[in-house]
Amino acid sequence: MTDSLWQTKLAAWIHDPAEKALVLLRDPAGHEGGTVRKLRQQIFPDGIPAAVKQHIHPADRWAAAADRPQFPQDQDGGRYQKWTQVNFAEQPILKHPLTGEEYDLKKMELEPAQLKAISTDHFQRFIVRDNGAVDWKKTALAFWRFGPESPASDLGALWQLLPADTRVPDHTIWNHLDLTSAFASAFAGDPEHNPALLAMSFGPVQDFIAQARTTSDLWAGSHLLSRLAWEGLKVICEQLGPDAVIFPQLRGVPQVDLWLLKEVGLPEHYFDGADWLNRQTDANPLFAAALPNKLVAIVPAALGVELARQITDTVRAWVKEKAEATLTELLKAAGVTDAPDLYAHAQITAQLENFPEVHWALVPFAPLARETGQGVDVKELEAAQAPFRPVGDRGFLDGDAWKLLSREMTVDGARFYHPNPGVLYPALYDLLDRMQAAAKAVRPFPQLEQTGYRCSLCGEREWLTTDREQLALPPGERQERKTLWTSVAERKPSWARKGEHLCAPCALKRLWPSLFVREIEDLLDRDMRRYVVSTHTMALATSLWNWLQGHAGKTDIMDRDVGKLASQIEGATERAALPRKMADELRWGQYPAHVRRIAERLPAWLDTLREAEDSVDDDALQGVTGSIEKVLGQKPEAYYALIMLDGDKMGAWLSGDENYSLTYQDTWHPQIRAAIAGKFQQADLQSYAKAQRPVSPARHIAISSALNSFALHLAPYIVETVCKGKLIYAGGDDVLAMVSVDDLLPALALLRLAYSGVFPTGDAADHAWRLLGVDDGRLDIRKGHVRLRDRLYRVMGREATASAGAVVAHHSTPLGAVLRQLRDAEKQAKNRGDRDAFAIRVLKRSGGRVELVSRWFGGLDPAQGLESTPIGMLLRLQEALANPQLSRRVAYLAQTWLPQLPPPDEFSDPALYEKLLADNLAYQFARQCQGNDKPRANDLGRGLGKLAVALAASPTKPEEDRGAAPDFIRDFLAVAEFLAREGRADSGKEFNRHD
Template identity: 30%
Template sequence: MTDWTLKIIALLHDPPGKTLGLAGHQRRAFELVERIIGEQEFRQRFGKAASELTKRDFEATPEGKLIKEADRIASAIDRAAFPNQTRLESPDFVRNAQIRHPFSGRSLPLALTGSSQDSVAQDILDFASGQADPRKKYLALWRILPLLSANSLTRLLPPDTRIIDHTLWAHLDVTSGLVSALPEVAMLQMSVGPVQTFIFEARRTQDLWMGSYLLSYLAWTGIKVIAESYGPDAVLYPSLRGHPWMDRWLQKELGTPPSSVFTGDITIAATPNKFVALVPAQEVNDLAGAVAQAIRNTWREIAEAVCQDFPGEPGNGVWMDIWKRQVEREDWPEIYWSAVLWPDVKSYPLQQGAQEALSRVEACLGQQPLRRQRLDLYERSWRQGTNVGTFYDALYELLTSALDARKHSRDFLPAEEDGEKCTVSPSLSALRTAEKQSREQVRQYWRQVADKLKNQGRAHELAADGRERLSAIAAIKRFAQRSYFEQHGVQIYFPSTSRVAAVPFYRELFRRLLVLEKTELREALRDHLASLEQLGYPKVSGEAAKAALPGLRKELEQLPSDLQGAAEAILRYDADVLYPERLEPRLLERELDLEDRNAALKAQQTCRDLRRAVGLVPPTYYAILVMDGDDMGKWLAGKHDKMPAFREAMHPDILPKFDALENAGDWQKMLGTPRPLAANLHASLSAALSTFAWRCVRWVVEERHFGRVVYAGGDDVLALLPLVEAIPAARELYALFTGHAEVKGGDLRIKDDSNGFLAWEDEVLLVPGPNITLSTGLAVVHHLYPLDAALAAAREAERAAKAVPGKAAVAVRVLKRSGETVTVRTRWESMGGLLDELVGHFAKERLSSRFAYDLNERAPVVTALPADARKAAIKQLVKRHKSDWLADPDGLVEHLGEWAQALDAQTPRENVDGVDVPQGLAELARWAVFARFVAQGGGE
């Protein structure tokens, strides 16, 4: 049974702003605890009031002993035990107040003024102390813990004046997590899958989103079991503070707090499929089983809701046999777990020192602890001998290797799937009503399902002609939104690929409606809407139409009320109604069961009229964006070669103090080694990834660039974007991830340098920073291209980006309808804003489109020449194809030449007559052709 009051005390054993006033921090902590748990509870536990309690009194109680032990282990995980001679007193820290980024080692100065202690936000404190019972007090305190600091800068303060690369809150979370796991601790890691097949087997964008959302939601239901039993701080990874579903659960438990704390968007797939927790060793087996059971129960609850609401006639025969076989498989979802029990180093004889500790831990773990050379220094410094927290990196490595090994051993063979196969998941049988049915018979059944959906006003959910024949798994992905998640408050409407491609047309339509007084456009829009109504073209609700693309919704709502009705009406139809070829009578009859040929021909004509009135042809291409962190496994394991040295985690004023120590040479050697992996680093990385996923991704993709996020799990992103917005959105996302950006007044500015902290309006946010990079893949495809093939192309582009030396790269794979496929790649730092600049020059005709093609023709001949000769060739072509409106042609030539030179090292060389020829200029030419393609809206 978890002692929730004890966890409250652990969370407050160091008060906000501890480093500002070390001398009196314990007294402030006692007083704060008393205010939260109440005077009576405080006296019952400690025998006296906070004003009378001493440190010795506190540590003599059972609660104090346990918290001291948790704090001692958490401190060893965080840092080395420094000799007293290296102390840095609070006044010295305040005079040079700063924090360090945990993964870049760069510093952020803190301009601290005023009192020597942090001020507490009274409304936040009242919210926690006002909760009815200890569990709710704890949950409220945990959620709003950083907000106890009234000053946004002091929220960034570290728990120690010497190690300054993590916040006080990260240390308090680990301490509280250990309190509920001690005396015997286990580290548990679990994963939920399958990831790739479940998400990427998709024929519609709604399937794609639901696949990722279901996995995210299932992972959350497992994490919730741990949080309910031991508190959310028991979960080391991912960070749960601010997690959308965590906030949703807390809001139900606690009510609405002050300052609009709960702001997470539960429609975003934001939970990674792996999680790590600290739990009591004696309970780890039962807990893992309970987590797995909760995930399976939730999956079957969702499946049952879809089954009960299924629009066909399932019956109890073959259909139900297929359903149960696929839904109730023993290995579905795939749930794997591993656990490592922490060794009891307290029982090691102190006089035998570090070598005995090493040999015992090595025997316990079955491997050699990492960086064992550190232990001599640790043993000399920890007064109570070797501390188990010292071995955190070794314990974590063992945990992850055990999980990887478990994943490679299968417990069950999949059941045989017979008959007509699912058109979304080809390895599974499609649902059918009889044992032996031909394709046409199965197709006829699915026509009947589509007819019933049409009668319910849901024709858009399934192809009318039986082309879509779904397995149970695919049916759950297709219908879970309406059958299950809407009942749980999740309203999500996803745009079609045609809608995403046509965004520039909608924006121009809205703009012209707003600024033009002429009635021609309004009449053309009204006539097209009337012809679609006469045709009986299916449409969605007004809310679904507006919610599909939040960026368009904002522009729609800026229109005067008398124009909003017609603008909203066109959004209720799929964007296919903007393309005359998609209104061809035979096509409409085959795919939508619309048989009125004359009405179809009329709709084609009004479509052409509307396009002429808008003055723009809707683009036919869109982009799928895939982003994935580079070498994230190495970062999570603390093994990346860019990991800052230990000295880069420290306050600069204490570094000279190590020179005065007796064993100064040993300490200096250790200070030069990479920063050891620590739980606070896991917490910091998770928090940084969460900031990117929850604050940045949707803002950039949906609000700034009119796309749609499929998932944002931290270091991995999947999104759909209009073609013209794809590269700008990807560049902004990369800049926000690394901290090469700042947000002010609702706008974003990209910077040349980053320390890993993101200035966001009046806040300072931790992001992964410049050392942790992302690779980006973009697939540019026609809006009618099969979605599963488009997703595969995006993954191929991502792999091409990850193959670029040094990574931090972007690759674009263009699949044209003509059959031509082109892939280009570059590092972000090499390209900068040059591609956007080229797109602008082509779009505004400051540079002729012939420039791209002429450069592409000449590149194979010129690419092997020296850099000056290649720059001269670029200059000649710019001079030939520029217009008088090109402001700085020499600057453009210089930048293009530098980009081509950088591309030499980033692009695979080609062997010409036995010589490896650099292909930088040829790659630049392909980028120029792509820029021209974007400028013309995907025009061939």
């Protein structure tokens, strides 16, 4: 794009100083005096060109209108009415954009002059010059990327959350600058100065990811889709800048930073200390799959169709290029000479012709919403949306918000509100959403004609072959006839297991880890060690951790058994990839070399032994197993867990459904709210204050930023630093993670709590951390915010919920089957649990299965404490059952006596039924408990009985799926009992400590 576009973006970026809110009322120079003037002088020494300037003011107005229709800045004389002034330095209050909760920053000590100096210095650092002249594009991108990074340690978290407007402190100055810049470039890029919303999605997602044989495949499927989404997003970033993308938010995404450094050419020192530049293992954030498969952007209307086409072509060409690179590698490995007429080339072309599937929709502002001078004309919008809505339903245009927003409003003779097309964002977004759904329903992609046997991973497409005839070979004959894949399997077993024959997309997925490592090595010019933790290692992590912590077995190197095991393992040269927490523990902890060697090599060694089972004689294997058990003090753990969590009702959050939006006054600073409530009896103003606030781009940015904080920072910390786990995918509102079985419950509970930014407070917080058993991994979570290290992340807030499915499986259970169960469990949590729920399934190797579906917190507020909530009860039961004083028989016995109880409908008074269950459980728990813990066991049993009755009474969808109280008791006990088995839970400590 031209210089003028980047100039426009840059001018938009400096139209307001970052510190505006803090100096607004204290600075005699006004907010446009200091930083803005200085930056303007340096960036535009001859003044901002008229062609650029014309777009800044309307863009600012549209952005402000979309985000805070009230309190326009352009009143006659530029003075605000006295009553609209907020002294933010005295009362620095932020509002959570999705809940309206107040977040008090405490009184601030910084003087305006000091702040301006800090801010000006900060931005000057990011002016990029080329031979003395300002590089418009680089500077605009550097401002976008690094402006919100805190310039001084005493400003801390405040800088990142600086409000755009102190009267409506629910969105940041960064949101406002991004949006102004996005509108400005959309105006500048269109001959009619007309912006449009563009939505795109890439697929298929679920099936592509779930077709996985190993955790490496699982990771590769997710990462490949995320990487591919970036190829599409990059088209927009290069032409219009990353701020044009509303969803997902791109600031701070490592893949985007890599682009800024390597392709845009921002100076390397801007990225000093970035994890993705330094980590040489796949703990490097570039290996995290972080971008969702859909996007929404503000683009010039005239460019929209062309952009959609370019993005489609780009992502498909990219996939094809990678598939060809895959084939090259496979041929090399198999020792086959490449030739243009090899059948595999034709297969790649055919199989990837429509891969990925792309759906898009484009909605321009004009002519749908046209500014007339008096207001906004929406006739065209009505006509355009009619085919996508039920007859007679005009959606946003029928609502109270539009009744108020469609006309001007004055207060005290001054203009309080004046409509412009920016306020129609909700209606345009709704139309976009409906158009895209309609496009998806059409499915214009024909089925490919396929012959012969199919790919062994997906079962859908032909497998890649150099010789078409071979497709007819039954699996048994392929070895003899030497296919491409039998050769690869011999020489490169990590690319193809014995017998495996893969199609183009599946082969690309299989080789993606190798291809991506090379891509990163070339870009960063350093070696990368790539690995994925296997399900077997993840299972063993539980035992190894217990052992390292001294909870079990013996680590004394003088011990004969330890010495023997260490020497047996000596020959195993391979080190297994360990979960990050364990790898860090071994790196920083004080462990003798013997112990370290056992921990690092045992998982790979066991794998080797298992694979060689046929050739090793049973006695030798038994001997080895015996010495492992002696050292670890228990049988090595064989189960691990997978978690799939995602946000509930994301569609409703994004469309601003009534239950998911705030009133205008909820988002106002308390001083403004009080002034309006007390001073004005004006009817339209009062109803305005109480009206539901429609969605806005800033609200979408707030949602998208909250999800980014969760996916990029909090979920990785919880899964990989607090727990022994491996994050496989975290992007948008979705998380897919593997954890060790002892960390399943804490990982689930923490992910859920961090998603909303809710945690018990005061004494209850200490209890909660102890109950979770991860006391040293504490996070500061409250009021929709999470503080991690020195950063404050704004997350979705207390009204937002998430549901999770979890599966506990034996490490040798086929992964495909486990993933199917996982997806079912997650659906079950959404449906039967009626959302805000979790579903845990334990798949026993023997074939049995136990499961529990429950709301996370029942009807209780988790801020008050976790202990009585369902997830808290499950944690307590797990602890109690791991305690040798309480016999695990209590769980089996319940299964025999529960069915003998009279059903609840035989009780005229429900309280009597509750008492019967609670008394019985209390009695059974106390009876099965030895020693001095009887009273506590009694309480636990009673609590479980009451909770089960409460859960059975809570609503479910569908109705008939409602569980009865005894079912809940049985399921809670069955799951807790399994998780409490030897070595899986930290036995006994917590049970004794709680009081």
